[in-house]
Amino acid sequence: MTSPPRQSALAPFGAEAIATFDTTVVLTIGACLIFGIVALLFFVAVRSPGDRLSHTQGMRLVLVAGAALPTLILAALLVYVLPQMRPLPVPPRALGVSAVGEQFWWRTVYRAPGQPVLETANELRLPVGQTVTIELSSPDVIHSFWVPGLAGKMDMIPGRINRLIVRADKPGLYRGQCAEFCGLGHAVMAFDVIAMSPADYDRWLADERRPAVPAADPAGAATFAEYGCGGCHAIRDTQAAGRIGPDLTHLAARRHIAAGMLPMTVDAIARFTRDAPSLKPGVRMPAYPHMPPADAQAIGRYLAALK
Amino acid sequence: MSKRRPRGRMLHGLHSRIVTARVTLWTLIVPPTVWAVHFLFAYLWAAVSCEKAGRFASFPVLFWAGTALALALIVASALVAMVQKETPGDPPPHDAGTDTDRNRFLATATWLLAGLSFAGVVFTALPVLFLLDCR
Numbered sequence: 001m002t003s004p005p006r007q008s009a010l011a012p013f014g015a016e017a018i019a020t021f022d023t024t025v026v027l028t029i030g031a032c033l034i035f036g037i038v039a040l041l042f043f044v045a046v047r048s049p050g051d052r053l054s055h056t057q058g059m060r061l062v063l064v065a066g067a068a069l070p071t072l073i074l075a076a077l078l079v080y081v082l083p084q085m086r087p088l089p090v091p092p093r094a095l096g097v098s099a100v101g102e103q104f105w106w107r108t109v110y111r112a113p114g115q116p117v118l119e120t121a122n123e124l125r126l127p128v129g130q131t132v133t134i135e136l137s138s139p140d141v142i143h144s145f146w147v148p149g150l151a152g153k154m155d156m157i158p159g160r161i162n163r164l165i166v167r168a169d170k171p172g173l174y175r176g177q178c179a180e181f182c183g184l185g186h187a188v189m190a191f192d193v194i195a196m197s198p199a200d201y202d203r204w205l206a207d208e209r210r211p212a213v214p215a216a217d218p219a220g221a222a223t224f225a226e227y228g229c230g231g232c233h234a235i236r237d238t239q240a241a242g243r244i245g246p247d248l249t250h251l252a253a254r255r256h257i258a259a260g261m262l263p264m265t266v267d268a269i270a271r272f273t274r275d276a277p278s279l280k281p282g283v284r285m286p287a288y289p290h291m292p293p294a295d296a297q298a299i300g301r302y303l304a305a306l307k
Numbered sequence: 308m309s310k311r312r313p314r315g316r317m318l319h320g321l322h323s324r325i326v327t328a329r330v331t332l333w334t335l336i337v338p339p340t341v342w343a344v345h346f347l348f349a350y351l352w353a354a355v356s357c358e359k360a361g362r363f364a365s366f367p368v369l370f371w372a373g374t375a376l377a378l379a380l381i382v383a384s385a386l387v388a389m390v391q392k393e394t395p396g397d398p399p400p401h402d403a404g405t406d407t408d409r410n411r412f413l414a415t416a417t418w419l420l421a422g423l424s425f426a427g428v429v430f431t432a433l434p435v436l437f438l439l440d441c442r
Contacts, residue, residue: 055400067419071426078430082437163442 005192005255007148007175013195014150015167019084026080027205030073041065082233087165098135099124101143101156104185104261104280105246109207118208119234122259124193126150126168126177136162144180147193153179156271168195175260184282190260191216211237212249220302223295227288227303229273235306248271252307270300325390330413337384338417338424345377345428349435357441374432378425385421388414 008245053061080143091274093113100107110118124147126132136154146153154164196204212235221238224230230240234258236249251257255264258280262268274296276285288296349370356364364370392414394407403410 067422071422075426075429075433078433082434085434085438087440087442 005173005175007177007190009148011174012149013168013170013172013174014147015088015169016084016151017149017286018153018165018169023081023084027077030077034073088167090131090133090165095127095130095132096135097124097126097132098137099145099156101136101138101145101182101189103140103183104178104189104283106189106191107246108191110208112205115205116209118205119247120208120250120254121248122191122256123254124191125201125204126166126193126195127198128168128171128195130198131165131167134164134166136164142180142181143182143189144175146179147174147176149174150193155180162261171195171197173255185280188259188261188280190256192255192260207253208250216305217298217301220300220305221296223298224302227291227295227299229299232285248303248306250306251303252305264304266297266300266304268300269303270296273299322390323388330388330410330417331393332413334384334387335383335417335420338421340379341377341380341384341425342431345374345412346431348373349431353435353441361441363438363440370432370435374428377428380426381421381428385418385425388417388421394417 009017009021009024012021021115035145041051049100051142069251095113096111097109098109098111100109106122106124108120108122108124110120124134134145136156137155137160138158140158142158143156144153145156150168151164151166154162156162172195174193174195176191176193178186180186182189224235230242232242232244234241234243234249235248242250246259252264256262257269258272258276261280262272270293272279273288274291275287275289276283352364352370392407392411394411394414396407401411
């Protein structure tokens with residue numbers, strides 16, 4: 001997991017994106033073939049004497065090669081791609097995931113049957129080989145959930161829930177991004193996608209469900225509380241229970257902070273804590289210009305230890 | 308294609324009636340109109356069913372009967388046009404300002420439109436075979 005995450009429809013890992021990629025290959029090869037045949041016909045037509053074909057033969061060629069053949073090819077392509085538009089079958093007790101697009105980050109909620117609901121942020125984990133329904137919604141403006149390697153993009157529309165049914169087929173580290181302009185911070189609204197084996201996935205779910213690790217350095221926790229960070233952010237089983245910003249319970253288990261924007265380091269957290277708006281335009285988190293850098297570092301050390 | 312002679316008295320009668328019938332803009336728009344009605348019927352049915360019943364429309368017999376009827380109308384229109392566009396007489400090109408050439412032109416256009424409409428109806432109906440829900 002050291003290579004940079006892939007965000008490309010040409011490196012598919014989900015069932016739908018793999019089918020789309022295969023279709024793209026078939027279409028590209030077909031288009032090249034047809035282009036070649038048309039170019040050849042053009043070459044032959046230009047080189048041929050004018051009376052090579054009679055009027056009737058010429059009209060027939062236009063009708064067959066220009067109308068009938070393309071219609072048949074399009075019909076064959078339609079029959080080939082239509083089955084891909086069928087949604088994957090969802091087993092009755094499948095894992096449910098909600099992804100909520102917010103300006104400018106992602107709230108992710110996991111619902112496994114018989115287990116309490118788990119909320120994290122800016123990261124989507126999927127068990128390989130299992131079909132998952134992702135319920136997409138938004139409380140503010142229209143966002144679009146797009147993990148190019150997983151499936152086509154789908155909008156997150158305030159007031160309704162769109163369902164994206166996906167299945168990750170290859171484990172690995174990937175990346176997704178907001179694909180609908182949603183405000184000033186739109187370009188820096190990304191997230192990591194981690195496809196993992198079902199056993200690893202269950203372990204990760206269990207780890208995430210545990211309460212936050214107690215702070216080794218109580219000063220950092222106190223600083224966090226003193227600046228009122230808990231008014232917007234939640235760290236489970238502490239006094240921080242805000243719901244406005246991302247949940248930070250196991251922040252350090254993620255690869256990035258600030259929605260795929262900055263690496264998970266103490267310095268990056270400290271920087272973002274002091275001056276989020278300059279790093280992410282339009283973000284709802286205020287700047288704290290009066291905060292001494294030492295305090296920001298203390299908060300950074302505290303959060304970076306929340307494994 | 309013009310050498311084909313229908314067999315039997317009834318067919319012969321039909322054939323001569325078709326040959327003498329006038330092609331008009333009204334007969335020209337029969338195939339695309341059938342296509343449009345089939346298209347609207349299919350899409351509105353699916354949309355209303357998804358919105359009001361909350362599930363994909365499931366009356367396959369009626370749908371396929373309607374599709375078969377639409378295709379039959381288009382094929383009939385194409386057959387009539389095919390006979391009419393082969394009006395015997397002077398050799399091509401048929402681009403003079405005469406009634407015969409006008410008929411040949413409209414019939415050929417009808418015949419081509421029928422081909423397009425046939426493909427249109429098939430392409431509209433095919434997704435129903437594969438799509439099973441409202442998303």
